[in-house]
Amino acid sequence: MPADPAERTWPSPLLPASSPTWLEERRKAGLEAYEREPVPTWRRSGFWTTSLRDLDLDALEPRRYEPVGSVAELPAKVRDALDEEPGALIVQRGASTVHLHVDPELVEQGVVVMPLEQAAVEHEDLVREWYMRRLSEDEGKFPAASAAFWTGGVFIHVPAGVRVEKPIQSVYAIDEPGIAQYAHTLAVVGENADCAIREYCLGGDFDGQALHAGAFELYARPGARAKVAHFQDWGRGSVHDISTKRVEIARDAFVSWVPIHLGGRLTKQTLDIVTAEQGSDMRHTGMYFTERDEHLDLFTSDRHEAGHTTGDTVWKGALTGASRASYEGLIEIVQHAQESHTYLQTHQMLLSQKAKGDAIPSLIVKTDNVSASHGGTVGELDEEQIFYMMTRGISRAEAVRTLVEGYFEEVVQRLDDPGLEQLVRRRIGEKLLAAEDQVAEFIGQRAEAAQEA
Amino acid sequence: MSLEIQNLHVRVEEREILRGLDLTVRKGETHALMGPNGSGKSTLANTIMGNPNYELTEGRIVLDGEEITEADPDERARAGVFMAFQYPATIPGVSVANFLRMAVNARREEPIKVKDFGAMLKENMDLLRIDREFTSRYLNEGFSGGEKKRAEILQLAMLRPEIAVLDETDSGLDIDALRIVSDGVNALRGPDMGTLIITHYTRILEYVKPDFVHIMLDGRIVREGGSELAGELEEKGYDFIREEVAAANAG
Numbered sequence: 001m002p003a004d005p006a007e008r009t010w011p012s013p014l015l016p017a018s019s020p021t022w023l024e025e026r027r028k029a030g031l032e033a034y035e036r037e038p039v040p041t042w043r044r045s046g047f048w049t050t051s052l053r054d055l056d057l058d059a060l061e062p063r064r065y066e067p068v069g070s071v072a073e074l075p076a077k078v079r080d081a082l083d084e085e086p087g088a089l090i091v092q093r094g095a096s097t098v099h100l101h102v103d104p105e106l107v108e109q110g111v112v113v114m115p116l117e118q119a120a121v122e123h124e125d126l127v128r129e130w131y132m133r134r135l136s137e138d139e140g141k142f143p144a145a146s147a148a149f150w151t152g153g154v155f156i157h158v159p160a161g162v163r164v165e166k167p168i169q170s171v172y173a174i175d176e177p178g179i180a181q182y183a184h185t186l187a188v189v190g191e192n193a194d195c196a197i198r199e200y201c202l203g204g205d206f207d208g209q210a211l212h213a214g215a216f217e218l219y220a221r222p223g224a225r226a227k228v229a230h231f232q233d234w235g236r237g238s239v240h241d242i243s244t245k246r247v248e249i250a251r252d253a254f255v256s257w258v259p260i261h262l263g264g265r266l267t268k269q270t271l272d273i274v275t276a277e278q279g280s281d282m283r284h285t286g287m288y289f290t291e292r293d294e295h296l297d298l299f300t301s302d303r304h305e306a307g308h309t310t311g312d313t314v315w316k317g318a319l320t321g322a323s324r325a326s327y328e329g330l331i332e333i334v335q336h337a338q339e340s341h342t343y344l345q346t347h348q349m350l351l352s353q354k355a356k357g358d359a360i361p362s363l364i365v366k367t368d369n370v371s372a373s374h375g376g377t378v379g380e381l382d383e384e385q386i387f388y389m390m391t392r393g394i395s396r397a398e399a400v401r402t403l404v405e406g407y408f409e410e411v412v413q414r415l416d417d418p419g420l421e422q423l424v425r426r427r428i429g430e431k432l433l434a435a436e437d438q439v440a441e442f443i444g445q446r447a448e449a450a451q452e453a
Numbered sequence: 454m455s456l457e458i459q460n461l462h463v464r465v466e467e468r469e470i471l472r473g474l475d476l477t478v479r480k481g482e483t484h485a486l487m488g489p490n491g492s493g494k495s496t497l498a499n500t501i502m503g504n505p506n507y508e509l510t511e512g513r514i515v516l517d518g519e520e521i522t523e524a525d526p527d528e529r530a531r532a533g534v535f536m537a538f539q540y541p542a543t544i545p546g547v548s549v550a551n552f553l554r555m556a557v558n559a560r561r562e563e564p565i566k567v568k569d570f571g572a573m574l575k576e577n578m579d580l581l582r583i584d585r586e587f588t589s590r591y592l593n594e595g596f597s598g599g600e601k602k603r604a605e606i607l608q609l610a611m612l613r614p615e616i617a618v619l620d621e622t623d624s625g626l627d628i629d630a631l632r633i634v635s636d637g638v639n640a641l642r643g644p645d646m647g648t649l650i651i652t653h654y655t656r657i658l659e660y661v662k663p664d665f666v667h668i669m670l671d672g673r674i675v676r677e678g679g680s681e682l683a684g685e686l687e688e689k690g691y692d693f694i695r696e697e698v699a700a701a702n703a704g
Binding site: 382383384385387388389390391392393394395396398402403405406407408409410 | 503530542608612
C-alpha cells in the first residue's frame, strides 16, 4: 500500500472488488480532482488561517480491521458513547465496517442501515439516485479524497411513512495513529418518515497523527421529520478532521440538526443546511468546546432555495488553553425564495488568555419580503454573574462551571435525547475540570484588570 | 448576631462614594437606610457583600464579632449575610430550582434531600404566591421586573440568612407586586433575622415597618431615628434634610 493515496494503483486493493460502474466513474472523477488540487490553506479576512503544514499526509494510510461480534469488543471510547439500545448501529474503524446491528423490528419496517459499499450493490437504484446529489468532488482536495477513497461508509434509508423510535447510530472511530479514514454517509429519510440519526466521530488518546476526511449527506423527503446529531470527540490523538456535511430538506419536512464538537487537533468543516422546497423548516444548533492546542474552523450555511421556508441557527462555543476557534455562519436566501424567515445567532466565550477565536455571522439575500437576521457575541464570563452567584454562597469555581454549563445548556437541550444530553454534559464538565485552574486564573486576572481600569 | 459597619470608606473608579459610614444591624431588628440617588446606598450593599469592583480604603465590616472586611462574597454568604439585588444577574441555562438547590447546599455540610428541598420550596413559593412553573425557568432570563424581585425574595426565604440586605427591592414594582414582596419580607422577619432595607422612597416602609431609619447623604449617615423619621422625610424631602445638615455643619 503506497503511503500517498494518489500514487496507489487504481482500483485500490482496499476498495470492494465489485462496484457499479457509475460509482467507479465517480471515484475516478474524485481521484482526478484529488491529483489536480493542492493541499489547501484556508485564509479569511487576512488574519485567520487554517493550515495543514503540520500534517504529514504521506505518513498516513487507510487501515483495515477485522469485524467484531459485539459492542463489548469495540474500543472503550466507542462503547462509552453509545446508547444501550439503538435501533441500529454501524461502526467503522479505520477503513473497515467492523460492526453492524439492526433491530429486527426496523428490518421488518424496511429500514436499511448498512455499509454504503454494500448498499451501492444491494440498493443500487436508491443509492444512485441520491449519492453525492448535493456533494461534489470539485470542492477541494479533501472532498475529492473522500469521494475517491471512501471505504465502508454508511447508508441509511428510512422508507416513506415509517416512524423509527430508537435512534439509528453510525460511528467512525480512529483509535490508532497513522490512519487516513475516508468516510461517506448517505442518509435518505423518506416521505413523511420520522427518525433520529446520530453520527459519532470518536478517537482515542494516542500519540501521533491521523486524518478523517468525511462526507455526510442527508435528504429529508417531503413531510419527513428527522433529528440529526453529530457528536465529534476525537480525543487527545492528533486527529485532523476535514469534512463536508450537507442536509437537504424537501417540502414541508423538518430537520433539527445538532452538531457537537468536543475535540480534535484540527477541524475544518463545512456544514450546510438547505431548505430546498416550500414549507421546509430547520433548526440548526451547534456547539464546540476547544482546549489545549486544538484548532477549529467551522463554516455553516443556512440556504433557502424556496419561499415559505424557515430556519433557526444557534451556535455556541467556548475556548480554553491555547486553542483557536473560528465560526462563520452564512444565511443565504436565493432569488424567488420569498416569505422565508430565518435567524442566526452565534456566541463565543473565551476562558483563557491564550485562546483566540472569532464568530462571524453574514447574510446574502437576493430577494425581498423575507426576514433574515443575525447576531453574534464574542465574550468572556461575566464578572457580575460570578459575583451574584458567590453572594449565594457558591464558590468561584463552582460559579464558573455552572455558568459555562448553563451557557451550553440551550444547545444540549436541543438534542432532545436524554442519553446523548448526559454524555455531552459529562464531557463539558470534564473539560471544565481539566481547565479549572487556568479558567480561575483568567477570571481572576480579568477581575483585577477591571479594578485597575 | 450583628453586622457592624465601622467608618467605611469606599471608592468606585477613583471616586470616594462612602465617606465614613457607621451602621449596626442586629438580629431581630429592621433598619431602613434611605437616601437620594447617588448617596451611596447601593455601594454600601455591594461593599457589605464584597463586590470586587468596590474598593474599600478604610474601615471594617464585622459580623458577629468577626471581621469579614477581606472575606470573599461566598464566605460572607455562608456566614449568613444575604443581599437582594436591585438588578440581579441573569443566569442562562440554570433553572430557578437548580440555582436554589446549589445555594441551599452551599450553606450545608450534607446536600439537602430531594424531598426536603421540594417541601421547603413549595412552602416558600406559596408564601410569595409564585407559580409552580416559575422554578423551571432559567433564573431571571426573560423575567419581568416584578418576577426578578420575587425571585430575590424567594432566595431570601430559602436561605434564611442572619442578616438580609434588600437593595431597592421596592423599585420598579407596581402596588400588587410591592404588597406581595412586603408580605414576604414581613413573614420572614423575626428574632432570627436582621434586615436592612435600602430604599429611595418611603413607600415600602408603609408595608414593612422599620425599627430604625437612617438617612444617608453623600456617603454618610446624617440623620437617624425611629420609623417616624420616614414620615418626616416623606413630608419634607431630601433637600430639606440636606439644608438642615448644611446649616448644622455651618453652625
